[in-house]
Amino acid sequence: MSKLRIGIIGLGTVGCGVYKTLQNHENIEIVKIAVKNLNKKRSVEPPSSMLTDNPFEVVNDSSIDVVVELIGGVEPAYSYLEAAIKNGKHIVTANKELLAKRGAEIFKLAEEYNRVILYEAAIAGGIPIIMPIKTILAGNKINKIHAILNGTTNYILTKMDVEGASYEDVLKEAQELGYAETDPTGDVEGFDAAYKITTLATIAFKKKIKLENVYREGITKIRKEDMKEANEFGYKIKLIATASIDENNNADVRVHPMLISKDTTLAHIDYVTNAVELNGFPLGKVVLSGPGAGEFPTASSVVGDVLAIEAEFGKTDYLLPMMRCNHSEVANPIKIEDTYNKYYISITAPNAIGVIAKIGTICANKNISLSSILQRGVSKDNTADITVITEKCQEKLIREAVAELTECRINSIIRVAD
Amino acid sequence: MSKLRIGIIGLGTVGCGVYKTLQNHENIEIVKIAVKNLNKKRSVEPPSSMLTDNPFEVVNDSSIDVVVELIGGVEPAYSYLEAAIKNGKHIVTANKELLAKRGAEIFKLAEEYNRVILYEAAIAGGIPIIMPIKTILAGNKINKIHAILNGTTNYILTKMDVEGASYEDVLKEAQELGYAETDPTGDVEGFDAAYKITTLATIAFKKKIKLENVYREGITKIRKEDMKEANEFGYKIKLIATASIDENNNADVRVHPMLISKDTTLAHIDYVTNAVELNGFPLGKVVLSGPGAGEFPTASSVVGDVLAIEAEFGKTDYLLPMMRCNHSEVANPIKIEDTYNKYYISITAPNAIGVIAKIGTICANKNISLSSILQRGVSKDNTADITVITEKCQEKLIREAVAELTECRINSIIRVAD
Numbered sequence: 001m002s003k004l005r006i007g008i009i010g011l012g013t014v015g016c017g018v019y020k021t022l023q024n025h026e027n028i029e030i031v032k033i034a035v036k037n038l039n040k041k042r043s044v045e046p047p048s049s050m051l052t053d054n055p056f057e058v059v060n061d062s063s064i065d066v067v068v069e070l071i072g073g074v075e076p077a078y079s080y081l082e083a084a085i086k087n088g089k090h091i092v093t094a095n096k097e098l099l100a101k102r103g104a105e106i107f108k109l110a111e112e113y114n115r116v117i118l119y120e121a122a123i124a125g126g127i128p129i130i131m132p133i134k135t136i137l138a139g140n141k142i143n144k145i146h147a148i149l150n151g152t153t154n155y156i157l158t159k160m161d162v163e164g165a166s167y168e169d170v171l172k173e174a175q176e177l178g179y180a181e182t183d184p185t186g187d188v189e190g191f192d193a194a195y196k197i198t199t200l201a202t203i204a205f206k207k208k209i210k211l212e213n214v215y216r217e218g219i220t221k222i223r224k225e226d227m228k229e230a231n232e233f234g235y236k237i238k239l240i241a242t243a244s245i246d247e248n249n250n251a252d253v254r255v256h257p258m259l260i261s262k263d264t265t266l267a268h269i270d271y272v273t274n275a276v277e278l279n280g281f282p283l284g285k286v287v288l289s290g291p292g293a294g295e296f297p298t299a300s301s302v303v304g305d306v307l308a309i310e311a312e313f314g315k316t317d318y319l320l321p322m323m324r325c326n327h328s329e330v331a332n333p334i335k336i337e338d339t340y341n342k343y344y345i346s347i348t349a350p351n352a353i354g355v356i357a358k359i360g361t362i363c364a365n366k367n368i369s370l371s372s373i374l375q376r377g378v379s380k381d382n383t384a385d386i387t388v389i390t391e392k393c394q395e396k397l398i399r400e401a402v403a404e405l406t407e408c409r410i411n412s413i414i415r416v417a418d
Numbered sequence: 419m420s421k422l423r424i425g426i427i428g429l430g431t432v433g434c435g436v437y438k439t440l441q442n443h444e445n446i447e448i449v450k451i452a453v454k455n456l457n458k459k460r461s462v463e464p465p466s467s468m469l470t471d472n473p474f475e476v477v478n479d480s481s482i483d484v485v486v487e488l489i490g491g492v493e494p495a496y497s498y499l500e501a502a503i504k505n506g507k508h509i510v511t512a513n514k515e516l517l518a519k520r521g522a523e524i525f526k527l528a529e530e531y532n533r534v535i536l537y538e539a540a541i542a543g544g545i546p547i548i549m550p551i552k553t554i555l556a557g558n559k560i561n562k563i564h565a566i567l568n569g570t571t572n573y574i575l576t577k578m579d580v581e582g583a584s585y586e587d588v589l590k591e592a593q594e595l596g597y598a599e600t601d602p603t604g605d606v607e608g609f610d611a612a613y614k615i616t617t618l619a620t621i622a623f624k625k626k627i628k629l630e631n632v633y634r635e636g637i638t639k640i641r642k643e644d645m646k647e648a649n650e651f652g653y654k655i656k657l658i659a660t661a662s663i664d665e666n667n668n669a670d671v672r673v674h675p676m677l678i679s680k681d682t683t684l685a686h687i688d689y690v691t692n693a694v695e696l697n698g699f700p701l702g703k704v705v706l707s708g709p710g711a712g713e714f715p716t717a718s719s720v721v722g723d724v725l726a727i728e729a730e731f732g733k734t735d736y737l738l739p740m741m742r743c744n745h746s747e748v749a750n751p752i753k754i755e756d757t758y759n760k761y762y763i764s765i766t767a768p769n770a771i772g773v774i775a776k777i778g779t780i781c782a783n784k785n786i787s788l789s790s791i792l793q794r795g796v797s798k799d800n801t802a803d804i805t806v807i808t809e810k811c812q813e814k815l816i817r818e819a820v821a822e823l824t825e826c827r828i829n830s831i832i833r834v835a836d
Contacts, residue, residue: 139717269683281714284718290705294702296702297701308554321730
């Protein structure tokens, strides 16, 4: 049997992990690797004849069967993959941003050229999620996803919870430890998780979700006081990527902090671990958790995809039929204002007298039911800190209600998972 | 495209779930269903022409492509599957006992006739585990599994924990609710979990594990006092199916109660939910959890397997190459006496004076280190209840040490997960 011939674009952390892992697979041969800097010191040392600083030498090499793209970002990655597909190569990629922004185009191109694009590593790192959804769960109608898809923010929130520390202090520590980048925006503002849930929901719902319709809020405004209050009410605060779709093809996809009941598995997913909860019929609910990033976990998924191609290689007409992506139907987006949620609201009232009555009246007028309310005494300056958790109500009404609390300071509004 | 033609043997709870779920799949046609009682009232009513009370009418029907076996037990199920394979049919089965006891034979037969046997539903019900191990995790060397594979015992242990109730009381309630059978032996003595871990470890380690080498202990001796003590030490007690294999192909596979740290995901898998923790390289650790049984979750896995065959049907020579099973190499069993574990030991000493010293001396003589020891006062009759947790030591030595505590009553010895 002839070996499957692989070209790799990008030899950073994940690339090195893939290189090391593929050494154990004798049916796979790494032919060429494109790197940015030919002289950089790495944890692996491929023969210099294997290295090039021109990615087109990989995608145009007629002897290569599969291109593994590990550089990230939309361009120039898209151009490399486009050329590779047109040259008849199958694609394995870990590029969540490219898939979220230009997935529809690249999948269409692959279909046209009868090639597969596999991307297990792009969503939740080492956790097996894409292939299970496309294969063993294929008999299901998946209609709801709750997921923790960003390790950096989960690390920060876990530390804030465990140590009672502030966001700023934990972020600084995470940056020192290398868990957060110098510019943490992509993680802490939820962009990374938004890319991932866009693709994950598209695959799970078999309907195209557009990134621009994904509502997004980060974790920068979460206060240590919120963590403490959430705990006392029986919750943890997590950055949750969530997606649901109804029978009329209306999809609600978003990334924002949420209070999650301690009775759930997701509440106990801590530090850099990721998790995906899938709900569907006939399945019910499953939770898959594990390492969401890192050299070796990500390599596990990349290599799994390569081996799936290897197992069926030579049967081009039928290659991995379950793994094909062609979601021409676009889901209808639901605006965040129109969604229904429970809310945790932390309020500081300047004058304690009558404030509970006022909150109650405003909520009653909007038909908002309160499920919990907590005031711990009155401060010396006659202010009062009040925490409220509502029953399910429309986001629009909550925003109106909060706007009417003109004399109060709203410290936090965080949605609460069902 | 011609439809994939299915025959089903067994139309109980799972069979009905499969029947209902397959109605949504237009490329699949149920041709014939073998039932025990043609006149039984069921939640589905297939046309009577579809039903037979002779399973050989299913396995000998030349128009059927795939036989779905849902009756359980070794015989007559084995004979039906044997005939089906010899008649050129692919097999989907939920039969954990058959796979554990005669898996090697039936997989060999399938290989010989170039047919696949898929069995996602046999292990952990709706949780995607077999197909992920065989496909997206194929690049890994999995070397350790911890799993909760039996819903009945997990339900009982959770109830004992939450309600502080005794095993006997919770069992009775579980039987009334239909979560435990009238004769609960298969569940509570760990047979069911032993069947599942036998097959799961075989697949994950790619080495044949023999059922007779799987050490097994049930949950009938767990006392409510043990649940309480475990909690105070920071643990939960779960019936854990565990398997590990070393570099020399020595496999340690067993089912027994274990103390599991509350810091782990498994400790929070409650009631009838199942979970599988896989450890390997390059992956690290993943935990997959979900419904381990039930009409629809099990149907999800059965239908997933059917769809996998459907997706590649017509390409017989290469059908599902990653899903083939051929583990000719048998793992070397490790005897339980030779394993190393931490132990929780509950002791009642008749005479409180000097007993701690004696326990300490006996353990020291065997080189057993104690990590925790707790005595809560002395009873009026001068007895003392003492709880000990050891560091890792050999089972043989623990048994010897306990035998030397002649004047004490040993209430419980339960192994503690690392």
